[in-house]
Structures are given as C-alpha cells and as structure tokens.
Amino acid sequence: xxxxxxxxxxxxxxxxxxxxxxxxxxxxxxxxxxxxxxxxxxxxxxxxxxxxxxxxxxxxxxxxxxxxxxxxxxxxxxxxxxxxxxxxxxxxxxxxxxxxxxxxxxxxxxxxxxxxxxxxxxxxxxxxxxxxxxxxxxxxxxxxxxxxxxxxxxxxxxxxxxxxxxxxxxxxxxxxxxxxxxxxxxxxxxxxxxxxxxxxxxxxxxxxxxxxxxxxxxxxxxxxxxxxxxxxxxxxxxxxxxxxxxxxxxxxxx
Ligand SMILES: Nc1ncnc2c1ncn2[C@@H]1O[C@H](COP(=O)(O)OP(=O)(O)O)[C@@H](O)[C@H]1O
Ligand SMILES: [Mg+2]
Numbered sequence: 001x002x003x004x005x006x007x008x009x010x011x012x013x014x015x016x017x018x019x020x021x022x023x024x025x026x027x028x029x030x031x032x033x034x035x036x037x038x039x040x041x042x043x044x045x046x047x048x049x050x051x052x053x054x055x056x057x058x059x060x061x062x063x064x065x066x067x068x069x070x071x072x073x074x075x076x077x078x079x080x081x082x083x084x085x086x087x088x089x090x091x092x093x094x095x096x097x098x099x100x101x102x103x104x105x106x107x108x109x110x111x112x113x114x115x116x117x118x119x120x121x122x123x124x125x126x127x128x129x130x131x132x133x134x135x136x137x138x139x140x141x142x143x144x145x146x147x148x149x150x151x152x153x154x155x156x157x158x159x160x161x162x163x164x165x166x167x168x169x170x171x172x173x174x175x176x177x178x179x180x181x182x183x184x185x186x187x188x189x190x191x192x193x194x195x196x197x198x199x200x201x202x203x204x205x206x207x208x209x210x211x212x213x214x215x216x217x218x219x220x221x222x223x224x225x226x227x228x229x230x231x232x233x234x235x236x237x238x239x240x241x242x243x244x245x246x247x248x249x250x251x252x253x254x
Contacts, residue, residue: 008071010035010173010204011087016055016065018048025051027228029065033173038195038205040219042212042239044249048228049208050092053175057089058082069173088171090162092178092208098151102142102161105150106133109165132168140164140194156187160194173204180211192218216240224248 009032018026026048033039041049054060056067058079066075069085079089096105110129137143140160145153150161159179166174179195180188188211195218199205209215215222216236224231224239226248232239239245 007034007036009033010070011056011206012066012068013056014066014068016052016062016067018051018055018060018062024228026055026062029225029228029230031223031230031233033204033206035172035204036199036202037220038199038207038218040215040222040236041206041208041225042210042215042222043225043231045210047225047248049225050177052225053089053177053206053208057087057175083169083171086170086172087175088166088169088173089175090166090177090179092181094158094162095165096150096158096161099149101147101149102145102153103133103137105161106136106165106168110168129168132170136164136167139167139197141190154184154187156183156190159183160187160191163191163194167198167203171203173206174198176205176207176209178208178210180209180214188214 011033013032014030016026016029017024029048029052031039041052043049051060055062055065058077058081061076066073068074069082069087074082074085077085097108100108107129110132137146140163142161142164145157150158153161159182163176163179166176179191183191192214195205195207207215207219216239219236221233222236222239223233224245231244231248232242234242
C-alpha cells in the first residue's frame, strides 16, 4: 500500500452484501479509502462493481454491512445527503442533458438534488452559482464549448462534462463508474490529466474502470473484485502479476 502511511481512512466499507433474488451480486466486501488516494476497482463484467458502488452511495440498500464516512456511520443514507457530506459520484451511463448547454448542465448538477436525472429536469435559475460553474469550466478546459449544447459534444467531451458535473457539489471523495468507457485515445489523455490534477488538489477518488492501462497508470491501489467478492487489493504491479487475477479474467471476451 503506497502513500497511506498512518493516515486514517476517510471511508470504511465493511462486509457489504447485496442480492437480487437468487443472484448474490456483492458478497461481504470490505475495504478502506484513504484521504488523497486514487483507488481503482476492477473485475470481470457482472462481478458486482456497480452494485457495490450503489450500495455505498445510497442508490441501493445493502442487505448487510456498514459504510463509515469520516468516522460516521452513513449506511443507507440518501445520495443527496451523502453529497452534502462530501461524497460525489458519476454513473456508468452518461447523465448529461443533450439539449442543455455545457454551463446549464453544470448548473443543474450543482442544485440541491445532485445525481438524479429527475432533479436535473427541474432546473432552477442560477442561484449565485455562476462563479462555481466558471471555475469548473476552467478546471476541465471546457471554455471553448460553453455555447454548445451537450448533445453536440463528442462522446469523450460528454464524459468529461459528466465528471465535471460530479465535481460541482465540491466533494472530497468522488466515485466514478467507468470514466474511460468508450472514450477515444486522445480524449483519454484529457480525462486522465483532469483526474490527476483534481487528485493533486486533494480530491480522493474511487474509480471503477474496465480499461486496465488507464487505471493502472493513475491508481495508487487497485481493488480486484471477482464473483461479488474482493479478490485482492494491491499495487498495479502486484495485481498485474497475480495468477488469481489472470484467472478471474479468463473467458472474458472484451
Ligand atoms: N437491478 C438489478 N436487478 C437484478 N440483477 C442485477 C441488478 N443489478 C445488477 N444485477 C446483477 O448483479 C450482478 C452484478 O452486476 P453489476 O454490479 O452491474 O456488475 P459490474 O458493474 O461489475 O459489471 C450481475 O449478475 C447483474 O446481472
Ligand atoms: Mg458496472
């Protein structure tokens, strides 16, 4: 484990389980997230990564287990409350509104009910958030796109906007679900650079990612899931050469 020293975890996940009928999607998962780190989460399709994030982030109620944020039990707390407690997220599927401009997308994301599509439909006027929008636009180098409707952006630019929207609530920890998914190589460089910049400013990340090269380059530690469980947590190097990880991915087509 690199760079954690004696730091106390900012997020403690303990023994989370979640079933859908007979499918045990997540089975007794425990891990910590340390302040300032980028934790990568990988694992074959269907191994429970998104379900795990949903249980942590209030989208799903876990059958079992606890989540502690900055020492406080926040298990089952709503996404809105968690966002107010400094926990932000983006989803595996894009949450941007095609017919809204880039700044309007950012604005809606920052208004009270962050993170749900419905709430973003009920956009309210700028509540003095213009400055914040400008900051995020600048931070994400989206200045040349401020007049564009999100639907006119490339997929990679939309992914970047989606991440920027996740940052509007001023979170300390951000959970991302496949930020590199479907993004072309040149935009990937941008996504990577923005994430590293934000991390350099002290924002902690937990990132599910299918693109191994991408996540191995930016993550301090990697959590590998297989069949709903934690297979291992280690450095990119440890993970790369672990036979259990290679075995878990055998038979995966993509
Ligand atoms: N809402 C749901 N209802 C029923 N089964 C689900 C639901 N969400 C996920 N699953 C199942 O749970 C398992 C884990 O899915 P998921 O968490 O999406 O995996 P991953 O994100 O690692 O690809 C899969 O077998 C999936 O089909
Ligand atoms: Mg998923």
